[in-house]
Amino acid sequence: MVRRIFFWEQREARRERRRAKQRAIIEEVRREGRDILESRNYRRTREHIQHGDMTVQRHTMDVARYSVFISQKLRISCDRQALIRGALLHDYFLYDWHDKEHVNIARLHGFRHPGIALKNAEQEYDLTDREKEIIEKHMWPLTVVPPMCREAWIVTAADKYCSLMETLHLHKRYKRNKE
């Protein structure tokens, strides 16, 4: 009985440590990306669907969180501010690629949207070279030229993981306007 209580306490302690790490990552994303998260255009992305019924806003926030998680887990030292801001803006194309009016864009969406996102982001923010690289290359190998910094590689990996989970409906789903 004592042994069972001991293991239960150990498991609870591990869960609490994991939750504390997740809270710290969310806090870091909010801190480094505050101006982006609070901007009107970024908030508009909750109206747009990414995969399944996951909104673009939720998708980019998840990619930012997973990017930080990957860099921590694999102990990859990097510019965390650029990592988070690049991840938040990597899909800043500001339209719903499923809408009929974008049907022509939708055909090439995979190829074109990194350039459109970069152009939109550059109009509103002073982006560093790393942040530009993250946005521009996140669809590699579609972009042909591979990412040239580790931050862009991390976001590219996190984006693919999140997209796969969303497509397979394995991520928690969020309806439009429900965030």
Ligand SMILES: [Fe+2]
């Ligand atoms: Fe994308």
Ligand SMILES: [Fe+2]
């Ligand atoms: Fe994405």
